[in-house]
Amino acid sequence: MLTVTMKEQERPARSSAQSVVLRNVVKSYDGMTAVVKGIDLNVQAGEFLTILGPSGSGKTSLLMMLAGFEQPTSGEILLGGNDVSRLPPYKRNIGMVFQQYALFPHLTVAQNLAFPLEMRGWARDEIAGRVAWAMNLVRLKGLEERRPAQLSGGQQQRIAVARALIFDPELVLMDEPLGALDKQLREQMQEEFARIHRELKPTIIYVTHDQGEAISLSDRVAVFDGGRISQIAPPKDLYEKPESAFVATFIGETNRIPVRRASASLDTFQMADGRLVSAVAVGMGSSDDRGYLMVRPERLRRIAGREYLPNVLEAIVLEATYHGDNVRVRAGTITGDTELLYRISNDGNQPVPHVGEQVLLGWRTEDARAFPAS
Amino acid sequence: MRRSVLFPPGWRLLLPLLAFTAAVFIMPIGVILWKSIHDPEVAALLPATTASLESWSDETMLPPSASFDALASDMRNLVEVARIGELALRLNREQPGFRQLVERSAAKIHDEGTPLVETDRRWSDPASWRLIKRASEPYTPRYLLNAVDMRVTPDGTIGRQDEQRQIYLRLFARTILVAAIVTGLCALIGYPFAYALSVSEGMLRSALYFVVMLPFWTSLLVRTTAWIVILQRQGVVNELLVSAGLIADNERFALIYNFFGTVIAMVYVLLPFFILPLQAVMRGIPGQYVRAAESLGGNPARVFRRIYLPMTMPGIVAGGALVFILSLGYYVTPALVGGRTGQLISNQIAFHIQSSLNWGLAAALGTLLLMLVILISMVFSRVVPIGRPQR
């Protein structure tokens, strides 16, 4: 979780959360092209790991292999140290939350929750107690006898989560669980997920294409790109120290300035108009001549007075959009070949520039990163 | 225009359908229901007798002599217009023996001028007159009673039908039994097939669909005849068994012209009606439910029983209801391959319409069959509310 300062609750004594290890997992549906191209991954017991990637990048395929609905073409999957690659889903002890919830429509809420316990041969009164515990966990006490169709989307989602957690699984998988909800409900459910993870500390692998969810929920995020993990890191590192142009553009907004290598010096680059700028070079080999310099809008600053910054560009304001707590400003460099985006906090101290106004925009070397163009 | 609940906008568009339904469906059914209780035939044949018997009050005694004269004159007239046979046949249905009685007495009255009382001593029995009076009443429960093996005895009470005439209840029972067996077999054979159809894609799906729809592309008569070729004593199945040495030549199975033949041919003909609605329901069930159930720890057998089967229940009930109700009224197939033991109630109805010309009884049997179908539809729709969305 991003907020490390949050009060840690005690771990429940009976949690059976397990670690997950993937070793060179490959999946190909047609035997020719791989959609998952060799994934190595270590997830710790109790960790909340998010898999973030564009649609079609193989996230669901990976989850299906973890759950046991698909067999890896090669590689192994270890759950708590045991190879489960060849086990059928019902022998894996993995809880899964589906995007469409998949609550059984002919069963009541309580019967839905009891299902995994019945399958495990629990006694009647034990089941009743555990169902009550789960209803409490997701704060839906009193809805036990409803049918899924009589619940709102958010309530169905909570029941689906409760059903995946009720049997204390070794691993919980969630495939875009908030995809079907509206924005407000989505934020509410994110908080709910965070709370439940704090309380129960299950191992969770969470799939999403929404970077906001990934950043606010996870201990670590694995960014997927074309069947590979392009970076795996805690959300803060991912945002502030992306290791590839793909990650930098996929997570958050960023300014992208095409540059060429200027000298033997590693951190100096030349813009199209010949101006020299500096940035932290990431993955730029000695053979890479062209690249992109990236700087986050909130790290691009309008220079006021005598402030000194090593990189300064003159630009003309093209557009200023009001967003409530901030104003987004789009500006073009004087030479007209680069567009820049920056934000002004709407704190009452900073004047909002008008369209056509000339501004000086600058950044610190350590706030910009340069990636090879590939 | 004012909005009205009774006439939603565009209601006139329904008029052709309503007119058509009224003409070819509601009206004939109404006529059938009417015919099963309304029978003016005897009153029309014996107008004078009917009128004179109205004043006959003490039915333990013989009617007044005017009634004897009326019947004699009615009979004489019927002989002259050659319709005495109708009366004889009609009364014989009420009481065996009356055909001969009526024909003989009428002949004597007409040819020799013999007084009615002297033609047969049964005319001196008040029971015979009671029978004629009962039969001349235009509204009668007798056909409906006959249809359930009951009858109005000549003295006006309701009792069981004679032993050898009790056939309809047994026939109804057999019809229901056949419908149940056919429905059960359709379910057993059709369920796995519907599942295969619902999960298949592309060429395979087209091929399976083709197999299901095949029966609809040939006439019922041709298909049923094909079963005769296959199942008869010298047919394909028996020939194969004999040539494989599994049975001797004189041990050939009677696979057709009996109960078994009716059942097997009906299952074949009705199978699509079970499979098609069921596979539509199955196709509407996203795979995620079964996956969710498996991931929650259910092995395939338990997932099937607890999740998949209940979710496909509306399809089973819809298909089952269709097959069961169609079976109840099945006619062509049993007529062709049913032999003696494979005849159903519809065959009896057809017999009364075409051969025995007892339309009243045919109407009563039809009415009863209709009641049965309505009752069963109600039971089915109780079990699974057809038409109400499930989710």
Ligand SMILES: Nc1ncnc2c1ncn2[C@@H]1O[C@H](COP(=O)(O)OP(=O)(O)O)[C@@H](O)[C@H]1O
């Ligand atoms: N069952 C399947 N059979 C064949 N191809 C599949 C199947 N499932 C997914 N794919 C393909 O694999 C690729 C990755 O899909 P998926 O794992 O669903 O990605 P994501 O969840 O990231 O959107 C896609 O190109 C998709 O078409």
Ligand SMILES: [Mg+2]
């Ligand atoms: Mg997906």
